[in-house]
Amino acid sequence: MIVMKFGGTSVESAAAIERVAGIVRSRFDLQPLVVVSAMGKTTNRLLAAGDKAAAGNLGDALRDIEDLRAFHRREAGAAIPKENHPIMETVLDNNFEQLEQTLQQIADAGQLTPALWDEISSYGERLSSALVALAFPGFGIPAVHLDARTVLITDSRHTQALPLYSRTYARFKEKAVPLLQGRVAVMGGFIGATPDGITTTLGRGGSDFSAAIAGAGIEAEEIQIWTDVDGMLTCDPRVLSGGHLVKRISFAEAAELAYFGAKVLHPSTVQPAIEKNIPVRILNSRRPEVGGTLIVAETVPSANAIKSIACKQSITVVEVRSLRMLMAHGFLRRIFEVFDRYKTPVDMVTTSEVCVALTIDQTHALGEIEAELSRIAEVTIVRDQAIICVVGDALRDTAGLGARIFGALRHVNIRMISQGASFNNVSFVVDGPDLVPAVQALHTGFFTEIDPQVFQ
Ligand code: ADP
Ligand code: ASP
Ligand code: MG
Numbered sequence: 001m002i003v004m005k006f007g008g009t010s011v012e013s014a015a016a017i018e019r020v021a022g023i024v025r026s027r028f029d030l031q032p033l034v035v036v037s038a039m040g041k042t043t044n045r046l047l048a049a050g051d052k053a054a055a056g057n058l059g060d061a062l063r064d065i066e067d068l069r070a071f072h073r074r075e076a077g078a079a080i081p082k083e084n085h086p087i088m089e090t091v092l093d094n095n096f097e098q099l100e101q102t103l104q105q106i107a108d109a110g111q112l113t114p115a116l117w118d119e120i121s122s123y124g125e126r127l128s129s130a131l132v133a134l135a136f137p138g139f140g141i142p143a144v145h146l147d148a149r150t151v152l153i154t155d156s157r158h159t160q161a162l163p164l165y166s167r168t169y170a171r172f173k174e175k176a177v178p179l180l181q182g183r184v185a186v187m188g189g190f191i192g193a194t195p196d197g198i199t200t201t202l203g204r205g206g207s208d209f210s211a212a213i214a215g216a217g218i219e220a221e222e223i224q225i226w227t228d229v230d231g232m233l234t235c236d237p238r239v240l241s242g243g244h245l246v247k248r249i250s251f252a253e254a255a256e257l258a259y260f261g262a263k264v265l266h267p268s269t270v271q272p273a274i275e276k277n278i279p280v281r282i283l284n285s286r287r288p289e290v291g292g293t294l295i296v297a298e299t300v301p302s303a304n305a306i307k308s309i310a311c312k313q314s315i316t317v318v319e320v321r322s323l324r325m326l327m328a329h330g331f332l333r334r335i336f337e338v339f340d341r342y343k344t345p346v347d348m349v350t351t352s353e354v355c356v357a358l359t360i361d362q363t364h365a366l367g368e369i370e371a372e373l374s375r376i377a378e379v380t381i382v383r384d385q386a387i388i389c390v391v392g393d394a395l396r397d398t399a400g401l402g403a404r405i406f407g408a409l410r411h412v413n414i415r416m417i418s419q420g421a422s423f424n425n426v427s428f429v430v431d432g433p434d435l436v437p438a439v440q441a442l443h444t445g446f447f448t449e450i451d452p453q454v455f456q
Pocket of ligand 1: 009010227229231236237261262310
């Protein structure tokens with residue numbers, strides 16, 4: 001058994017669904033459990049409609065939803081064989097009727113509560129999985145729809161729920177494994193449900209995580225993440241083109257890259273895979289012949305000391321300075337309590353005797369945080385910063401790498417530096433406009449020559 005996860009762009013149109021069907025058919029003997037994301041930009045469009053309903057524009061929201069229905073009917077309808085069209089109409093009617101009710105509830109509440117956020121954003125995967133399952137038979141693949149909410153059981157932390165692992169694995173064994181005898185099961189990523197059946201989601205980009213949970217649940221031989229790039233590249237293609245494909249990378253390296261912005265993999269994906277030691281492969285659904293990136297448990301030796309450069313843009317640095325607190329205990333605790341109270345995750349931290357600098361990427365409560373911190377210290381907020389993270393297991397024990405990294409960056413002003421506690425990364429903060437030249441300089445410094453065993 002294997003898990004094959006296809007992201008939003010991989011199922012965005014009839015032609016894309018046909019490509020997916022070709023890929024799945026050619027691996028039918030491996031007994032795939034298919035996990036799909038919402039079609040194209042559906043999740044964003046659902047959330048935009050939810051925002052409109054919450055703001056009192058229910059009419060606008062309902063019109064947007066009609067466009068979304070037409071989009072699903074047109075694209076999925078062109079991939080679904082005629083004999084399945086009556087079932088497709090039922091699927092559309094049922095989902096859009098419930099979706100309208102959800103919009104009405106949001107309008108009544110006057111806000112998108114976390115539970116309603118999960119409810120509205122779940123329809124993308126509910127639709128895509130049911131529709132792709134109806135399309136597969138037309139391409140010669142016997143298929144069945146598996147509602148993720150009956151197997152992926154989570155806690156009730158809406159918008160970022162975590163699986164209740166033992167229950168979830170038991171459900172996958174009991175419900176999913178039997179479906180895979182002679183058929184492909186198609187399940188939506190991203191969504192789950194509490195033990196009481198309330199819909200939850202695993203957070204944006206969470207379908208990769210769903211695929212890994214499913215893989216661990218059915219004890220798959222491999223978890224495949226099919227996307228719109230050839231695999232993990234040596235740099236973020238949205239920041240710098242010309243990156244090389246990383247053919248093999250360790251779980252530890254992949255996790256660090258994902259955490260620091262390599263969107264190609266959701267940061268939680270590797271955890272269930274590590275636990276059950278299941279290899280993860282990233283592949284391109286538009287170029288299935290490319291070998292992709294294989295993520296494995298052990299360190300991958302390479303002549304290149306680093307494997308890839310990740311980055312996060314639009315980062316805010318909060319600097320907290322207090323002479324009064326010099327040498328006093330409890331200063332750090334008081335600072336972190338403030339971020340905790342406003343549910344704002346801190347990514348990077350550096351400290352000196354009297355100053356603590358932290359980075360955050362969620363600024364919804366920045367005003368309140370600044371006000372509270374100002375009661376105990378002097379606070380400076382620096383916006384439009386970027387984190388760059390250089391990752392490689394060899395960073396642990398290669399002398400002189402620091403000199404090479406900062407030599408490459410000799411023309412760039414660096415605000416914060418941190419050698420990650422995991423030892424396989426060095427991260428630093430630069431001004432937003434310096435991001436591209438900094439990544440370019442590092443990439444030239446480390447990847448002008450590549451080890452053909454590891455890169456392509
Ligand atoms: P999907 O919809 O298939 O889940 P995502 O958009 O979530 O796809 O992730 C794929 C995208 O990740 C790529 O199109 C690319 O822009 C981005 N990305 C960021 N960093 C990297 C990297 N180091 N290697 C490859 N892709 C990356
Ligand atoms: N559809 C969800 C999102 O857009 C989950 C995913 O694509 O992984 O965030
Ligand atoms: Mg993704």
